[in-house]
Structure formats: C-alpha cells, structure tokens
Amino acid sequence: MRGFTEETATEIVLARLSECNDDRLRQVMTSIIRHLHTVVREVEPSEEEWLDAIQFLTATGQMCDDKRQEWILLSDTLGVSMLVDAITNRKPVGATESTVLGPFHVEGAPDLPHGANISVEGKGEPLVVSGRVLGPDEKPLEGAELDVWQANPEGYYDVQQPDVQPAMNLRGRFRTRANGKFQFRSVKPCSYPIPTDGPVGRLLSALGRHPHRPAHIHFIVSAEGFQPVTTHLFVAGDPYLESDAVFGVKKSLIVPFELETSDERATLLGVTAPFYSATYDFKLSEAD
Amino acid sequence: MRGFTEETATEIVLARLSECNDDRLRQVMTSIIRHLHTVVREVEPSEEEWLDAIQFLTATGQMCDDKRQEWILLSDTLGVSMLVDAITNRKPVGATESTVLGPFHVEGAPDLPHGANISVEGKGEPLVVSGRVLGPDEKPLEGAELDVWQANPEGYYDVQQPDVQPAMNLRGRFRTRANGKFQFRSVKPCSYPIPTDGPVGRLLSALGRHPHRPAHIHFIVSAEGFQPVTTHLFVAGDPYLESDAVFGVKKSLIVPFELETSDERATLLGVTAPFYSATYDFKLSEAD
Numbered sequence A, B: 001m002r003g004f005t006e007e008t009a010t011e012i013v014l015a016r017l018s019e020c021n022d023d024r025l026r027q028v029m030t031s032i033i034r035h036l037h038t039v040v041r042e043v044e045p046s047e048e049e050w051l052d053a054i055q056f057l058t059a060t061g062q063m064c065d066d067k068r069q070e071w072i073l074l075s076d077t078l079g080v081s082m083l084v085d086a087i088t089n090r091k092p093v094g095a096t097e098s099t100v101l102g103p104f105h106v107e108g109a110p111d112l113p114h115g116a117n118i119s120v121e122g123k124g125e126p127l128v129v130s131g132r133v134l135g136p137d138e139k140p141l142e143g144a145e146l147d148v149w150q151a152n153p154e155g156y157y158d159v160q161q162p163d164v165q166p167a168m169n170l171r172g173r174f175r176t177r178a179n180g181k182f183q184f185r186s187v188k189p190c191s192y193p194i195p196t197d198g199p200v201g202r203l204l205s206a207l208g209r210h211p212h213r214p215a216h217i218h219f220i221v222s223a224e225g226f227q228p229v230t231t232h233l234f235v236a237g238d239p240y241l242e243s244d245a246v247f248g249v250k251k252s253l254i255v256p257f258e259l260e261t262s263d264e265r266a267t268l269l270g271v272t273a274p275f276y277s278a279t280y281d282f283k284l285s286e287a288d
Helices: A009-015 A023-043 A047-062 A070-077 A080-088 A199-206 A263-269 B009-015 B023-043 B047-062 B070-077 B080-088 B199-206 B263-269
Strands: A126-134 A145-149 A171-175 A181-187 A216-222 A229-235 A258-260 A275-283 B126-134 B145-149 B171-175 B181-187 B216-222 B229-235 B258-260 B275-283
Touching: A009 A023, A009 B080, A023 B023, A023 B080, A047 A070, A047 A199, A047 B047, A047 B070, A047 B080, A070 A080, A070 A199, A070 B047, A080 B009, A080 B023, A080 B047, A145 A181, A171 A181, A229 A275, A263 A275, B009 B023, B047 B070, B047 B199, B070 B080, B070 B199, B145 B181, B171 B181, B229 B275, B263 B275
Parallel strands: A126 A275, B126 B275
Antiparallel strands: A126 A181, A145 A171, A145 A216, A216 A229, A258 A275, B126 B181, B145 B171, B145 B216, B216 B229, B258 B275
C-alpha cells in the first residue's frame, strides 16, 4: 500500500478516478483536485482555518433560496463568472462585448412597442434609450429582440421588492424596426451594492473591498442567424466603473447619459424635460 | 481602464485585494483566486456546466445540519482533510501517525475504568483492545488519556441512530496505568459506507467510486507534555484498506484482530469465547 503523505496525496486521490466512465467529469475533477491540493500546500491551513473554510462554504449554500443565490455572488465577486463569460463568449473583433447575466434576469418580460416606458411606477429621472442592432458590415437587422431589465433608482430590482415595486417594473422586450432601430423610455439607473448581509458580503468587507456595482442597464440582444449577446450598458462617469464588485465593466460598454433640457425634444420622445438620453448600436456576429 | 479578458482576469481580481489589512486572509485568497481561475482556464466550462457547479455547491451546503456535515464529507472524499491533517500534524519518525477526526467525535464521553466495556447495547462479536501509551525512547506514560469511539456492527455511530442506540454507546475515555498499559472491551467494528444520500454520494457514484470505509476504531491519545494524536486502528484484512473512501488508512495503523477461542483467556478478560483481541502501542512525541 502506498502511504498517503503530503507528497503522494494528489496522485493517490487522482488514481481513484480510474473507474470513472464520464471522460468530461474525470477531466474536470482532475483539474479541481490538483489545484485544490496545491492551494492546501501553498496555504498550509491550520485545522481551525480549515474548519472556518468549511463553515464559510456551508453558510454560502445555506444563504441561498429561490430569490437569493449566494454562490453566484461568490463566483461574481471572485471574477469567476466574468472569466467563464469571456471563455464561453469569444467574439469576433467589432461585435458587442458580453458581460455577466447577473441573478435578476426574469423570463417572460412583456413585449412592448417601440418607444414604450419600462418604468411602471414612474419614479426617477426620465431616460430615453435608443440605437440600432447591426450585423457584420453594419447591416441593420430588422426584428432583432432586446430583452431589457434594470434596477430602480433606489438600486433594487422588482424581484427584490415584491411588496414595493409592481411586477415587471423596469423590464421589457423590444423589436427593432426595418432600419434596425430601437427606442424605449425608462429612468436613469444608479449604482447599488450587491447584497451584503451574507457570507460574501462579510468576505468582501474582510478583504477591504466595497460591494458596489456602477449604474447599468441589462440587455440580451438576439436575432435569428446571429449569436445573441448578454451585456450591460454602463453610465459614463459613475464612480464605480473602475472597481465594479463583480468585474463586469468593459470600456466599450460605457455610454454617455446626456442631460437634455429641450421641451420640444422631450415632447417628441414622450418625456418631460429635463431628461437623460443614451444611444448605443449593438453589433451581432453571425451564428456558427 | 484595463480590459477584463481571459488573459488579464486574474491580475485584475488580485489587484482588488490591495486594501486588505489582514495579511493572512490576503495570502489565502490570492492562492484560492489564482488556482480557481486556472481551473476555469483548464476546464473551459460551458455556462450550463458552470451552473451545474453552482447548484452542486449550493446543495452541498443545504445538506448540512447539526447532525450532518456534507462539506466535511466532500473535503474527506477529495483527500483534502487527510492532506490538511498531514500538514498540520508533521510528526517525528516513530511517533504514531495521525488520521482524520471524522464527523462523529463527541465531547464528554464517559470516563471508564481499565477493562470496561464501551458497548452499552452489547451487540456484536466480543473484542478486547489493549496496549500501551509510550513516549520517546519507549518510555511508558502513566495517566495518558485514550478517547475512544467506533461504529456499531451495523456501521452506525450512536449519534446517527439516537432512537436505536443508547447514548454514548461505543464511546469511552480511559487512562493508562503506571506501566503505560490500557485495556478495554468492545465489539469488532465493521466496514461501512459514508452517507450516500447527498451531493457527495452522487458525485462518488458518478466518479465510479465506492463509498466504503474499512473497519476501524477511533482514538485521540493525549498526555501532558506530549503532542496528542488523533488516529484510527484499522482491522487487518478488511477489503477496503486499499480504497478507503476518505483516504484515511496508513499502513502503520493496520492491526491484526486475532480470533481467540480459549475459555480461560476469555474469563480472564471478562468476555466469552470466541472473541477477538487487538494490541497496539501508541507512541507520542514531546510537545514543542
């Protein structure tokens, strides 16, 4: 029998995978076991630290319910979600860059007409978002879908405040017109902290990190025959653009939200002055 | 702003630790983040696989309660617990080797006299365990404590079957005599599976691994002025000695459990023939 020592541990554990018939699972677990053991060797945890880690991992699962996913939050705050996103969404140069989906997307947001307002409660500074969805060579795409969602001006999504916000507040699905154009009304988003009352919040605090995300609007843009993109538009000038708690910001996704004061423009767009406007052209690459 | 890409991800996340005032936490998280990102790069998980991982991690925490610690089980079955044990219990050559504590130790087992029987229910094949506790140079240690616990012949600890087994069944604390000797009665332990009804059981099954541990008795042996040792004695000949689900076996801890048939010996030891006997000398090293 081969003795289990600091030196032999990893090879002994990996040898135990020889009966695994699932090649992919064996590959994944081999990588996980190797690096997990390397962390233990690098860190040399005391038994007390090991038990602290066990308790942290346990508490992270126990914080989860149908409205809260603390493990996704941990993945987000350690940059794992964005790294997975980068790997699974390698796109040609020129296509709109992707970023994290986040935990607050909801299936079945209402289909809304061009120009409609996604703010059901109407609280906040008026905003008009417009632009185009383009294919390669800047070709406008008609009938492309934009699934849009955002937090309210207090920084909460409707699903976080079911007793405060109307259902489907600040959510909607839009289709582009023949010239590839879309337009909708909303309210200006603000920066907000990710939930800090769980193990991940306590970890961030111990690490000297703030929990804030810069103001943003979420989009999933899709069109038949093209690769869909899950992304955000970020508000230029936000103080947290350089230090997003979940590492979601990409320079190409930062957009000026211009303050407009013209009553004439406001009337034309269905808002009252002063209001903000933002414009962005999404570029999709062809499906494989 | 530095773009978050597959190449820059790790350095960007690590840079965010610069405000951490806890040097040890920063060191630990640096190692964890580096290797976690390396696993993601090696494995290139799809979004579906990433979500499967999130769900596995969540379920592992949610399986835990005051009687069940699924995260310790995961640590055990991936060899992490034994590796931490190896690192935190580096011992001089000759000292009794350590192995995992396991999840079933209970504080406050009864103090019992030399020769007492730890089997309260009395079910199983009679067993007498004896030996000595020695210091360096084989010096017998008087008054050393042996905290002993084991599963019953069906493979369950008392705390797993509170409605079936009497409290403190198969648990006891003994002290060595002037010549360093200890002796107690029990029943022969058997091999048993670790709990398989949770995420860890399903993972082992998917990996083609069995969940069994070879038959063993747990010990924590301690004496003032010496390093305590947490260990097991394993039954020689057990079919799972080479493939313990938690990697706990060390060759030096495998002991013959001899079948004895002499009525005279049995009467002397307070059992009835046939019975098993096992003998082991624990060797403690001096405290630092």
